[in-house]
Amino acid sequence: MMTWRHVTPRDFPLLAQWLAAPHVARWWNHETSAEAVERDFGPSARREEPNEDLLALLDGVPLGLVQRSFWHDYPEYVREMAPTMAVPPRAMTIDYLIGDVADVGRGIGTRMIRSALEHLWAEHGDAECVIVPVHADNIASWRMLEKAGLVRVAHAELEPDNPIDDRRHHVYRVDRPTA
Template identity: 50%
Template sequence: MPGAITFRPLTRTDFPMLARWLADDRVHRWWFQDHTDAAVEKDFGPQIDGTEPGEDLVVEIDGRAVGLLQRSRIRDLPEDVAALEPIVGPVPATAWCLDYLIGAETDRGRGLGPRMVTAAVDDTFSRYPEATEILVPVVAANRASWRTLKKAGFVIVASGDIPPDNPVDDPRHHVLRRIRTGTI
């Protein structure tokens, strides 16, 4: 799937598209959240309004929306710090995290995931010079996701239990890490 990958802020006009993506069985399996209009507003509206930390970005290829990227500084999310530190030890103040999804079934299985994650890492390190690393916890059962991260240069640095988003999942997570070149 050739084309330039870019990111733009999620807007409320994207909510119907995002709701469709979240309703897709393969997305919903791992992004286990309600996809009603009210739920999408509740979950994504605060980032748009700037009242919660982090960024929700639409991933585009040549101007066509293909996915969602969430990006934040981990220290801005105390619950994430609390979940990660028993597994990886102290989380540096310079660590960021990512989460992502590919929206349409027709865009999956074509190498987009690793390209999208690589572009997200490059963009994060470019936009946030203080960022020294990116940590991503992934449910161990979500093999496709942690393999995507590995293809994008991440390594598994620890495994441990974190409460899963989907109650059918075992709490076992792999924590993957990508370090900015020239640091640590």
């Protein structure tokens, strides 16, 4: 069973371990020192930041991380997306990772994204859609989104998370399910 909880400071060593794993580091390109993890995840853990960092737990065991936020809480990203598409006022986005490489390629990530979306719709009744840009070369990530029901709606030129990448991104979207 997949459950969710907000990241707390006691999770920071686990996040550092996951962020250092080669399959995550390639796409997240994140510093993994204790100071860097505190700097980047501490404000969310203390609820000082409008985004939410959530741990996915499978049968009580940490599986991965999902970050979610409303696009318009980060106007610089809305401006960057503007040449490609208009972002609706109550659109959200997610970012995600599977922590252990042994869990990659087994369908667990698709389950995590589906569960994350169900959780998002339940907790954010005002969210109208989820829009997720993914680097075009991150095939596993965008295939996971497709399997979870998101649809590719655009191609965008966006700043990559990893400076070794070019600006090519696929943009995926799913609208709130109707009753």
